[in-house]
Amino acid sequence: MKISFRRSEKDIIASIREGNQRMMEEVYLSYRNEFVNWSRRKFDITEEDALDHYQDTLTVFFEKVMNGNISVIESSLKTYLFGIGKNKVRQQFDERNRMKRHEEGLVEHYRFLSENKEAEAAYDSARSQTWELFDAMGEACKRILRLFYFEKRSMSEIADIMGHSSEAVSRTTKKRCLEKIREQVKKPLTDG
Known part of the structure; x- marks a missing residue:
């Protein structure tokens, strides 16, 4: 018709x-x-x-x-x-190409870890520390990072879900959450 x-x-x-x-x-x-x-x-x-x-x-x-x-x-x-x-x-x-590049990087990463037990132990420790930091974050930060990185939601979808007034607010919130994790990761390096 x-x-x-x-x-x-x-x-x-x-x-x-x-x-x-x-x-x-x-x-x-x-x-x-x-x-x-x-x-x-x-x-x-x-x-x-x-x-x-x-x-x-x-x-x-x-x-x-x-x-x-x-x-x-x-x-x-x-x-x-x-x-x-x-x-x-x-x-x-674009998404498929990004995923393909990411997968290729992961394959190389795991190949390196399988050949280097010391690096594998350091990786496991860093991964464990990152999850601990993530778990210690506030619920809003956990939610926005989960929506963006695990559910692959767009910033406009996140703004709607989180009740933010705009994508810019969501982007700024996500950035602040990531900065908190980075600060916590860097802290032992500068303290010790």
Whole structure:
């Protein structure tokens, strides 16, 4: 089903902002198949990943419309949606590349430890100390670090979950928590 462009895109946005579920469904269905086929060809991803990216794309679009961050689209709606989708796919590739580099580093790290028992003992001690420091932190610090590093949440998600007024507040809070851990780790080195 295609959107009738007898209505301007401004009217479509106004309709969505008013909570018109039918319009949301029309927009969703209008470009789904084309987006899935385009993203599979362009980025060589699975149909499941393409559908996930399309869902994320529409979620971002609808949130921006509902929050009033979009009032007029300078390009066509299709171009705008595909632009969001392209960024979502790139984020996935960036995350996979980061994870791959991290995994390669871990493999090298564990290879070094397996060959050097003294280094392995030092690593185990440092790891144990880090967990002790983490456990001794306040609940807010533990929560924000857990959300960011273990659950891989974005700063905007963390701001929502933690009830912060903005991403900047969450970023500053996380930074302060990490500084507390660093200070505690450095303390025995400067004391002794």
